[in-house]
Amino acid sequence: MRQKASGYRLRGSVTVQRIGVMGGTFDPIHHGHLVAANEVAERYGLDEVVFVPTGQPWQKDTAVSPAEDRYLMTVLATLSNPRFQVSRVDIDRSGPTYTVDTLRDLRRGYGPNTELFFITGADALDKILSWKDADEVFSLAHFVGVTRPGFALSDSHLPANSVSLVQVPAMAISSTDCRMRVATGKHIWYLVPDGVVQYIAKQGLYRHQVQ
Numbered sequence: 170m171r172q173k174a175s176g177y178r179l180r181g182s183v184t185v186q187r188i189g190v191m192g193g194t195f196d197p198i199h200h201g202h203l204v205a206a207n208e209v210a211e212r213y214g215l216d217e218v219v220f221v222p223t224g225q226p227w228q229k230d231t232a233v234s235p236a237e238d239r240y241l242m243t244v245l246a247t248l249s250n251p252r253f254q255v256s257r258v259d260i261d262r263s264g265p266t267y268t269v270d271t272l273r274d275l276r277r278g279y280g281p282n283t284e285l286f287f288i289t290g291a292d293a294l295d296k297i298l299s300w301k302d303a304d305e306v307f308s309l310a311h312f313v314g315v316t317r318p319g320f321a322l323s324d325s326h327l328p329a330n331s332v333s334l335v336q337v338p339a340m341a342i343s344s345t346d347c348r349m350r351v352a353t354g355k356h357i358w359y360l361v362p363d364g365v366v367q368y369i370a371k372q373g374l375y376r377h378q379v380q
């Protein structure tokens with residue numbers, strides 16, 4: 170039986186759970202993702218943040234690592250935080266990954282008395298109108314755009330009241346940089362959780378990365 174956490178809200182006589190959703194390719198997951206999720210969880214009193222590794226991220230222009238590797242790294246990175254969960258909905262669905270499907274699947278799984286908060290960095294927020302069924306996406310979750318070094322955070326192109334903007338501690342980390350470091354023999358300690366450093370070394374990920 171799931172214990173009630175402080176983030177539960179009463180709507181009339183019904184308790185409503187607040188769930189954060191952090192979607193990403195996570196190739197690999199790094200502390201920029203974790204800090205953003207944690208800050209938003211604190212700010213909105215979220216009961217849980219579910220990390221959802223993409224299956225086939227159709228807008229990434231480089232090849233991505235196998236979904237199971239990205240999933241396992243995400244599990245390792247979130248293991249110590251009882252409020253963090255990982256979902257397989259996107260990696261178990263065939264075809265390109267669309268957030269409209271992610272949110273429909275999560276809504277079905279969590280049930281009706283749930284508010285979803287989809288967390289995105291400033292770069293992803295900028296491109297949201299190019300996502301599949303963008304209009305519907307905004308009806309399925311409230312969007313939370315977070316600051317990311319090197320990108321301007323703005324919601325002026327998005328529907329009113331569908332997005333909130335949150336400043337998070339600046340973490341100038343990207344998965345691209347982590348992959349490039351491994352490929353060129355540099356360390357990635359402290360950019361990603363220790364278990365992820367060890368998983369990458371053990372599986373030999375990114376050693377022959379060209380980009």
Ligand SMILES: Nc1ncnc2c1ncn2[C@@H]1O[C@H](COP(=O)(O)OP(=O)(O)OP(=O)(O)O)[C@@H](O)[C@H]1O
Binds near residue numbers: 193
């Ligand atoms: N350092 C960061 N600070 C805040 N948000 C971030 C940061 N890194 C990634 N994000 C956000 O996390 C989500 C998933 O990002 P993703 O897994 O593509 O990581 P990435 O570092 O951008 O990867 P890549 O370098 O391969 O493009 C996106 O919404 C992205 O904007």
Ligand SMILES: O=C(O)c1ccc[n+]([C@@H]2O[C@H](COP(=O)([O-])O)[C@@H](O)[C@H]2O)c1
Binds near residue numbers: 194221
């Ligand atoms: O729905 C879409 O068409 C869509 C297009 C690009 C990205 N997304 C989602 O945005 C999140 C971050 O993606 P990415 O590619 O920056 O790792 C992740 O949950 C993706 O599924 C979604």
